[in-house]
Amino acid sequence: MNRALTIAFAALAMAGCAAAAQDAKAPAAAPVAPAAPVAAKPPAGPPPMPKPITLASRPGVTGGEAMFVEHCAQCHGPNGMGTGLLGRRVQPAMLEQRDNLAAAYVVMAARRGVGNMPAIPRGEVSDADLKLIADYLAAGPHGVAK
Amino acid sequence: MADSPTPPRVDAATLKQAQRAFESALGAGKVFFEAIDREGYKDKFAVNDAAHHPAGAIAPTSVEEVQAALKVANQYKIPLWPVSRGKNLGYGGTAPVMAGSVVMDLSGMKKIEFDPQFGTVIVEPGVGFYDLYDFIQKNNLPYWLSTPGNSWGSVMGNALDRGVGYTPYGENTKNICGLEVVLPTGEVVRTGMGAFSNAPTWQAYPFGFGPGWDQMFVQSNFGVVTKMGMWLMPEPESLMGMDVEFDRPEDLKAMVDTIAPLRRERVLQQSPSIGNWLRAAAVATRREEWTDKPGALSDSVIDAIRKKFGLGWWGVSLRLYGREEVNKAAYKILESAIKSINPLIIKPTSWVKGQPLEYSGWTGTPMTFPMQNVNWYGGRGGHIGFSPIIQQDGTKALEQFRRTYARYQEYGMDYQGSFAFGERHLINVNAMIFNKDDPAMMAKVDPFFRQLVADAKTHGYGEYRTHLDYMDLVAKSYDWNGGALNKLNTRVKDALDPNGILAPGKSGIWPKAYAGEKKA
Numbered sequence: 001m002n003r004a005l006t007i008a009f010a011a012l013a014m015a016g017c018a019a020a021a022q023d024a025k026a027p028a029a030a031p032v033a034p035a036a037p038v039a040a041k042p043p044a045g046p047p048p049m050p051k052p053i054t055l056a057s058r059p060g061v062t063g064g065e066a067m068f069v070e071h072c073a074q075c076h077g078p079n080g081m082g083t084g085l086l087g088r089r090v091q092p093a094m095l096e097q098r099d100n101l102a103a104a105y106v107v108m109a110a111r112r113g114v115g116n117m118p119a120i121p122r123g124e125v126s127d128a129d130l131k132l133i134a135d136y137l138a139a140g141p142h143g144v145a146k
Numbered sequence: 147m148a149d150s151p152t153p154p155r156v157d158a159a160t161l162k163q164a165q166r167a168f169e170s171a172l173g174a175g176k177v178f179f180e181a182i183d184r185e186g187y188k189d190k191f192a193v194n195d196a197a198h199h200p201a202g203a204i205a206p207t208s209v210e211e212v213q214a215a216l217k218v219a220n221q222y223k224i225p226l227w228p229v230s231r232g233k234n235l236g237y238g239g240t241a242p243v244m245a246g247s248v249v250m251d252l253s254g255m256k257k258i259e260f261d262p263q264f265g266t267v268i269v270e271p272g273v274g275f276y277d278l279y280d281f282i283q284k285n286n287l288p289y290w291l292s293t294p295g296n297s298w299g300s301v302m303g304n305a306l307d308r309g310v311g312y313t314p315y316g317e318n319t320k321n322i323c324g325l326e327v328v329l330p331t332g333e334v335v336r337t338g339m340g341a342f343s344n345a346p347t348w349q350a351y352p353f354g355f356g357p358g359w360d361q362m363f364v365q366s367n368f369g370v371v372t373k374m375g376m377w378l379m380p381e382p383e384s385l386m387g388m389d390v391e392f393d394r395p396e397d398l399k400a401m402v403d404t405i406a407p408l409r410r411e412r413v414l415q416q417s418p419s420i421g422n423w424l425r426a427a428a429v430a431t432r433r434e435e436w437t438d439k440p441g442a443l444s445d446s447v448i449d450a451i452r453k454k455f456g457l458g459w460w461g462v463s464l465r466l467y468g469r470e471e472v473n474k475a476a477y478k479i480l481e482s483a484i485k486s487i488n489p490l491i492i493k494p495t496s497w498v499k500g501q502p503l504e505y506s507g508w509t510g511t512p513m514t515f516p517m518q519n520v521n522w523y524g525g526r527g528g529h530i531g532f533s534p535i536i537q538q539d540g541t542k543a544l545e546q547f548r549r550t551y552a553r554y555q556e557y558g559m560d561y562q563g564s565f566a567f568g569e570r571h572l573i574n575v576n577a578m579i580f581n582k583d584d585p586a587m588m589a590k591v592d593p594f595f596r597q598l599v600a601d602a603k604t605h606g607y608g609e610y611r612t613h614l615d616y617m618d619l620v621a622k623s624y625d626w627n628g629g630a631l632n633k634l635n636t637r638v639k640d641a642l643d644p645n646g647i648l649a650p651g652k653s654g655i656w657p658k659a660y661a662g663e664k665k666a
Contacts, residue, residue: 048502049504050505051511052279052511052512054277054279055280073276074297074298074514075514079505081515111182111186112182112186113186116527119185119186119188120186121178121203123205123254124205124231
């Protein structure tokens with residue numbers, strides 16, 4: 001069980017969405033080269049929160065991986081809500097690292113919602129795009145620190 | 147399985163005809179009337195699972211398709227409920243106020259037009275904070291977003307709902323500059339300088355000539371916004387500040403009275419938010435790790451939480467943005483002010499361009515992890531928030547806190563409160579985290595919420611934004627001169643939307659056609 005949570009800094013908040021905490025286990029999978037010029041090592045202390053995974057951090061990706069990054073990585077990336085909550089029950093918490101996701105299960109979880117995950121409606125992600133995502137995850141595990 | 151609601155006075159056969167007409171206008175691939183669609187567009191965080199069920203959804207992806215959909219809706223008298231991305235969880239998500247409405251899902255409209263010289267952008271409704279962040283990263287643009295605690299949603303949707311972020315551009319609705327709107331009867335208008343053909347200044351000057359109507363389309367049901375201009379903050383040279391903790395509940399008074407003048411003076415240009423210990427605990431842990439006792443958390447549990455996370459009763463993060471020399475000077479003023487009111491801990495932070503960036507709300511980085519708080523009680527979690535606007539006055543804030551905290555204890559709910567600064571106001575956000583799998587708890591949420599509305603009303607405080615369930619209740623609380631403002635809104639609504647097909651009930655504005663649906 002993943003209970004090793006480190007507060008990177010406390011406070012940030014509106015509408016009950018608050019507090020910057022982070023999963024201390026996640027950063028290992030996280031570092032992504034920032035686009036801006038960067039020097040020096042991060043200071044000591046709690047590990048910094050990882051940069052969000054977006055298409056810019058995986059140039060050239062296509063197909064199911066691109067769809068996953070566009071539609072899912074917000075929550076199922078290194079510092080996302082989905083990763084944080086799944087990490088309380090299952091490892092690895094990152095969907096892209098799983099080797100046991102069936103495509104049909106991915107489709108069902110997305111369309112109906114599961115646990116605290118809201119349903120992803122068809123107007124937002126089409127059946128065809130969801131199939132690409134499901135097939136991509138079913139073909140995992142994938143390396144994610146790209 | 148999902149039920150099949152129909153709008154008032156529309157039978158199943160007419161709804162079916164309308165569905166076919168939507169399919170002709172948009173293509174069958176953009177029309178969703180299956181059971182899974184009616185389920186998928188419901189309110190995930192609903193307190194009352196029986197309310198706000200949509201009849202189906204449509205997903206136009208262009209202005210012309212929005213116009214075509216409105217034409218069908220007017221022809222068949224089908225109410226439409228537009229959502230940009232529908233991720234304002236806690237306020238209703240994708241679900242409509244009125245059951246039987248058809249959701250107009252605009253998440254497929256994702257164009258971004260960015261002006262790197264002036265730091266302005268035009269976004270369509272489906273552009274999420276992550277999409278805009280991605281665009282900025284791809285193009286290496288020197289601008290920062292101002293992201294909310296759940297950045298999964300739409301940039302436009304957030305600004306049109308008066309959501310906030312944490313940077314100096316955090317009052318997102320104030321940074322709207324020019325809209326393109328499809329009126330309920332199908333005409334397209336552009337506001338501000340956009341009303342002037344070929345004006346290169348649409349995103350430069352928000353007012354144009356004559357009445358400035360950007361805010362008319364904010365939290366309203368007067369049109370479908372298809373483009374929104376917005377200003378973005380230039381990447382600062384320096385970011386300095388401090389995270390501060392205070393020991394006692396009553397320290398809230400000194401915190402507000404110390405920070406507020408700095409905010410009004412604009413020494414502080416961002417919008418700090420004072421919050422309590424549960425913010426961190428509910429994101430990082432579950433309640434069962436602390437106690438198995440029902441009712442509001444006891445002082446001993448609160449002490450344990452504070453000890454584990456190194457928190458005070460209240461914490462606040464203060465940040466300065468801009469030139470390094472200016473920030474250094476301002477920091478001294480900030481430090482001296484904060485030290486004078488006996489903080490428990492001051493943790494200074496400092497960044498200058500070229501150093502590794504902190505990927506947080508302070509740098510406008512999109513995030514979703516704060517929503518982990520819905521797992522606090524376990525089960526299928528959710529939350530709603532009661533958020534009145536109060537004065538920027540320490541005594542008043544402390545009184546408001548004490549009243550509200552006593553109610554949380556009375557109703558046996560764990561307190562997550564914050565006081566977020568604007569320039570002249572505070573938004574007192576009271577989050578109610580709940581567990582939908584606990585019927586006893588769920589039965590308390592609605593009476594608790596109504597009690598807080600009533601308490602605040604007694605002191606002249608009204609909400610800035612609310613969940614679908616309470617739009618009528620809150621609209622009714624804006625009652626000066628016999629509710630003159632709501633009457634004006636209704637007259638405007640009836641003039642612009644004679645069939646009342648666009649988002650009836652939004653913000654308590656009911657067109658004539660559905661006036662009987664009003665609750666309160």
